[in-house]
Amino acid sequence: xxxxTKATEILGIQYPILQGPFGGGLSTVELVTAVSRAGGxxxxxxYTLSPQEIVDVDKKIRHATDKPYNLNLWVSDTDAIQGIAxxxxxxxxxTQFKPYFDEAGIAVPEKPRPFQSRYENQLQVVLDIRPxxxxxxxxxPSADVLEQCRRLGIKLVxxxxxxxxxxxxxxxxxxxxIASGFEAGGHRPSFLAPAEQSTTGTFVLVxxxxxKVKAPIIAxxxxxxxxxxAAALTLGADAAQVGTAFLAVDESGAxxxxxxxxxxxxxxxxxLSRAFTGRLGRGITTRVAQDLIGQEKNILPFPLQTxxxxxxxQAALAQKKHDMILFWGGQIAPILKHTKAAxxxxxxIAETSxxxxx
Numbered sequence: 001x002x003x004x005t006k007a008t009e010i011l012g013i014q015y016p017i018l019q020g021p022f023g024g025g026l027s028t029v030e031l032v033t034a035v036s037r038a039g040g041x042x043x044x045x046x047y048t049l050s051p052q053e054i055v056d057v058d059k060k061i062r063h064a065t066d067k068p069y070n071l072n073l074w075v076s077d078t079d080a081i082q083g084i085a086x087x088x089x090x091x092x093x094x095t096q097f098k099p100y101f102d103e104a105g106i107a108v109p110e111k112p113r114p115f116q117s118r119y120e121n122q123l124q125v126v127l128d129i130r131p132x133x134x135x136x137x138x139x140x141p142s143a144d145v146l147e148q149c150r151r152l153g154i155k156l157v158x159x160x161x162x163x164x165x166x167x168x169x170x171x172x173x174x175x176x177x178i179a180s181g182f183e184a185g186g187h188r189p190s191f192l193a194p195a196e197q198s199t200t201g202t203f204v205l206v207x208x209x210x211x212k213v214k215a216p217i218i219a220x221x222x223x224x225x226x227x228x229x230a231a232a233l234t235l236g237a238d239a240a241q242v243g244t245a246f247l248a249v250d251e252s253g254a255x256x257x258x259x260x261x262x263x264x265x266x267x268x269x270x271x272l273s274r275a276f277t278g279r280l281g282r283g284i285t286t287r288v289a290q291d292l293i294g295q296e297k298n299i300l301p302f303p304l305q306t307x308x309x310x311x312x313x314q315a316a317l318a319q320k321k322h323d324m325i326l327f328w329g330g331q332i333a334p335i336l337k338h339t340k341a342a343x344x345x346x347x348x349i350a351e352t353s354x355x356x357x358x
Contacts (some may be wrong), residue, residue: 002230002356003349006216007239010155010175011133012068014039017229017348018218019341021045021072021242022252023188026328031251034341036067039349041133043070043241047077050118051125058129068132069293074121075139076191079278079301083114089300093308096298100288104315112300112307130154136349137189140172157218159189161198163208168192170213177213178241179205181221184245185330187281188272195280196272203235210236224332228350231331233356242348244330251341257317258327259339267333276313276326278305284333285343287323 007016019035021027021043032042044061046054054071061069078293090111101108104107123141125149126134133154135148135157139147149156150173158179160166169177180189188195200208209217219232220241223298247254261267261284270281272282273289280303283289292299299305316324338344 002352005233005238007176007218010216011239015349016233016239017041018070018089018220018241019043019186019246020184020186020220020241020299021070021241022247023047023074023254024070026247026253027320028251028253029057029064029187030066031098031249031253031341032061032069033064034069034251035246035345036065036069038287038342038345041068041070041350043072043135045072046122046349047072047074051121054122054125055129055188058131060259070133070135071126071129072128072135072137073119073344074189075119075136075141077117077119077138078112078115078303080115080304081301085111085300085304087111090300092352093300093305096292096295097312101312102322104312104319104321106315109308109311110139110206110305115307118225126154127152133157135159135178137187137191139173139191140169143172146172146174158221160205160209161188161190161195162192162200163205163212165190165192165198166205166209166213170215172216176216176238177208177209178218178220179237181219182272182282184221185247185270185282185328185333186266187277187279190280192202203231206232206235206237222332224330224335226353226355228332229348229352230330230355233352237342242344243346244328244333245336245338246337246341247328248333249341249344250339254327257320257322259328261322262329262333264335267329267336269290270329270331270333274299274305276305276309278302281326281328283326283328283332286326289326324347 021044035042216238
């Protein structure tokens with residue numbers, strides 16, 4: 001059968017369908033468990049969580065299901081040198097963004113406080129709770145960490161946006177590699193070159209990787225139905241990761257306005273922008289994103305830009321000024337149909353079966 005792949009064997013799941021692990025409060029226990037119960041692999045993005053919060057989430061997931069799930073972290077969780085931004089950069093950013101804060105009727109925030117990386121402390125939790133699958137972005141954990149995970153039986157999955165990154169992950173000995181195409185919503189998880197240079201599409205990247213790497217491949221980006229999964233498998237992927245379609249279902253942590261936007265005409269237009277977080281990411285096109293194209297020097301490094309923009313986001317949400325808010329979403333959003341995770345999974349399985357049985 002089409003669903004008996006290297007991915008299902010390695011991950012211990014029935015269908016080679018993974019739910020994208022969303023960060024920033026967009027992942028939920030309900031979504032992860034719904035996907036895993038349906039035979040796929042639920043994913044929880046934990047890069048913003050404290051070690052104790054990760055422990056608590058893990059307990060809730062394991063209480064709800066005994067099926068495997070994926071815990072995701074960011075190897076590099078800051079671009080700020082020594083966790084800070086200079087006063088000169090902050091003043092440029094303040095000048096650039098002041099009109100938006102004025103429009104929302106709120107004060108421009110002070111320079112964000114220094115950011116302390118959480119990654120090292122989060123890693124210890126991964127080793128302690130031993131999830132079935134540990135996936136990571138924005139780099140590769142140290143050889144020592146990878147070896148500890150192997151000894152504990154944790155399956156390792158890394159994300160690549162270029163062939164060079166895939167080769168680096170393959171040489172590190174990961175179990176599977178995510179081919180993250182530029183169509184995908186959310187941050188571009190590049191780590192060997194600037195994200196602006198990682199503009200390879202999913203299906204080209206899958207074919208390049210199939211020829212050059214040994215590890216099984218997970219196609220991610222531009223996949224939201226069985227036709228997309230069938231195409232990915234046909235081109236050499238062993239599994240598909242679906243992000244935007246799962247972000248849009250009721251079980252996700254996305255705000256109602258965000259989910260509504262993904263089903264609206266606005267979702268036909270997406271933009272890659274650094275304006276909202278400091279790292280390049282794809283979301284539904286907004287006025288702010290368009291205004292800031294080419295103005296990267298007037299943006300704080302990640303995640304200080306996220307902190308800086310938080311009060312504007314809150315005010316814009318309250319005032320329904322959605323053209324000043326980033327709603328994550330991929331280029332595939334206009335074909336979304338499902339609002340329930342179980343229904344989406346059933347459709348993905350049935351459609352893939354139909355296409356691959358022809």
